[in-house]
Amino acid sequence: MDESYGKCRTCRYCNHKDDLWVCIPESRPTGPDEGCGRYRPGSCGSCLSWGGGRCSRSGEDRDSLDVCSHYDPRGSF
Incomplete structure (x- = not known):
């Protein structure tokens, strides 16, 4: 299995700029290797x-x- 599977960096609902990652539906900061509830x-x-x-x-x-x-x-x- 791909190591990026299920990570925020592969989720269309996560946006990022530089080092700041945000899970859009939950309006919360996160990281590229964290999950997003809408994933x-x-x-x-x-x-x-x-x-x-x-x-x-x-x-x-x-x-x-x-x-x-x-x-x-x-x-x-």
């Missing part, structure tokens, strides 16, 4: 190829909590 491994809501209810790679309509078959925890394709 959902493998879900469409955490998948870069999902947007507006549709998977851009397969063209399928998907809910944000469905599993994304193209999910990569590193955020790459």
Whole structure:
């Protein structure tokens, strides 16, 4: 398993600038190796190829909590 799996640095809900990391839904400071409560491994809501209810790679309509078959925890394709 990738060592970055489940870390804030792989979560689309974490923003950072320099050394400051923030988990946006929880409005709290965190670190790159900490988790974020909204991080959902493998879900469409955490998948870069999902947007507006549709998977851009397969063209399928998907809910944000469905599993994304193209999910990569590193955020790459």
